Amino acid sequence: MSEGHSGGHHPEPQPYAALRTKAIESLLIEKGLLSTDAIDARVRAYEQDIGPLNGAKVVARAWTDAAYKERLLDDGTSAIAELGFFGAQGAEIVVLENAPAVHNMVVCTLCSCYPWPVLGLPPRWYKSDAYRARAVIEPRAVLQEFGLALDESVELRVWDSNSDIRYMVLPERPEGTDDMDADALAALVTRDSMIGVAKVAAPSPTA
Numbered sequence: 001m002s003e004g005h006s007g008g009h010h011p012e013p014q015p016y017a018a019l020r021t022k023a024i025e026s027l028l029i030e031k032g033l034l035s036t037d038a039i040d041a042r043v044r045a046y047e048q049d050i051g052p053l054n055g056a057k058v059v060a061r062a063w064t065d066a067a068y069k070e071r072l073l074d075d076g077t078s079a080i081a082e083l084g085f086f087g088a089q090g091a092e093i094v095v096l097e098n099a100p101a102v103h104n105m106v107v108c109t110l111c112s113c114y115p116w117p118v119l120g121l122p123p124r125w126y127k128s129d130a131y132r133a134r135a136v137i138e139p140r141a142v143l144q145e146f147g148l149a150l151d152e153s154v155e156l157r158v159w160d161s162n163s164d165i166r167y168m169v170l171p172e173r174p175e176g177t178d179d180m181d182a183d184a185l186a187a188l189v190t191r192d193s194m195i196g197v198a199k200v201a202a203p204s205p206t207a
């Protein structure tokens with residue numbers, strides 16, 4: 001269940017470690033020490049229960065509580081832990097605030113470092129060679145492909161996550177949400193908006 005890091009700074013990609021993990025997993029299953037159900041349940045927990053719902057709660061709290069937002073931007077790890085979210089792959093989380101004139105997006109150019117406690121497991125595209133390379137070389141084109149056309153006047157900052165620091169984006173609160181409470185706001189926040197490849201859409205007007 002590791003990302004392939006053996007500790008310390010970015011190691012070289014480790015196909016060996018991945019293969020070894022797979023082999024150990026197969027052996028444990030064969031010997032009846034581990035069930036595929038148990039593995040699936042843990043993966044599901046990271047995909048569905050742990051994130052990105054946790055991140056959405058963090059964002060909604062920051063949108064509705066100015067003091068919390070200040071703590072979050074000052075020390076992401078501690079402010080996120082206040083809400084009970086911490087653990088594997090979340091040693092140091094730095095939160096980056098998007099604003100009308102500044103857009104932040106996150107990548108891990110060398111592997112797939114990602115803030116698990118708030119976002120769960122990274123999506124497949126985040127781990128792809130194409131995203132990892134192009135997010136740095138032509139970030140605006142990548143955003144365009146995600147459906148986000150940034151105005152030329154907006155400063156775009158690309159952050160490279162690593163095994164020591166993992167980034168999470170605090171997206172802009174959309175228009176038309178003044179009456180919404182934190183729970184309703186959290187439901188609007190998407191995983192992609194917290195990676196910085198999308199904005200949070202305004203709620204569609206109810207009939």
Ligand code: FE
Nearest residue numbers: 108111112113
């Ligand atoms: Fe990485």
